Amino acid sequence: MDLKSKIREVPNFPKEGILFYDITTLLKEPVAFQEVIRRLAAPFVGKKIEKVVAIESRGFIFGAPLAERLGAGLIPVRKPGKLPAEKIEERYNLEYGSDRLAIHRDAISSGEKVLIVDDLLATGGTVLTTVNLVKKLGGEIQGVAFVIELLGLKGRERLEDLPITSLIVYE
Numbered sequence: 090m091d092l093k094s095k096i097r098e099v100p101n102f103p104k105e106g107i108l109f110y111d112i113t114t115l116l117k118e119p120v121a122f123q124e125v126i127r128r129l130a131a132p133f134v135g136k137k138i139e140k141v142v143a144i145e146s147r148g149f150i151f152g153a154p155l156a157e158r159l160g161a162g163l164i165p166v167r168k169p170g171k172l173p174a175e176k177i178e179e180r181y182n183l184e185y186g187s188d189r190l191a192i193h194r195d196a197i198s199s200g201e202k203v204l205i206v207d208d209l210l211a212t213g214g215t216v217l218t219t220v221n222l223v224k225k226l227g228g229e230i231q232g233v234a235f236v237i238e239l240l241g242l243k244g245r246e247r248l249e250d251l252p253i254t255s256l257i258v259y260e
Contacts, residue, residue, distance in 0.1 A: 110237055116150065148206050164193075192219075
């Protein structure tokens with residue numbers, strides 16, 4: 090199945106000069122959505138993944154079925170003010186300013202095998218921040234998985250030697 094053909098390209102969204110890759114056209118097709126989950130899971134079947142860490146918010150869409158398929162728990166990484174219990178946070182830089190991500194302090198036990206998932210790898214800022222949070226909790230990252238990767242923004246380079254799975258790649 091050609092998953093790239095299921096992605097809608099929206100020019101000048103959310104602002105002038107940006108080409109937005111809309112996954113809702115993929116999500117509305119059950120067979121395409123199921124194929125995405127199958128392909129994201131395939132490299133990790135049998136690797137004894139214990140936790141799937143999903144990045145807010147579109148990462149949640151793929152993280153939950155991926156965790157179910159791998160027999161793993163689901164851990165949300167959230168923006169500030171969204172997690173109710175004791176958490177750790179890390180700041181990361183955006184094009185204009187900065188933001189923070191948080192994870193519950195008890196979400197991952199030291200030595201647990203972790204897969205990180207999000208919808209898109211662009212500059213790598215949010216996923217690198219998530220990698221740092223998982224490492225602070227002692228998680229052993231087995232890989233990072235994305236539906237879409239924008240190669241031109243060089244996010245892959247920031248992830249050093251982590252195994253990366255990307256289903257749809259744009260130059």
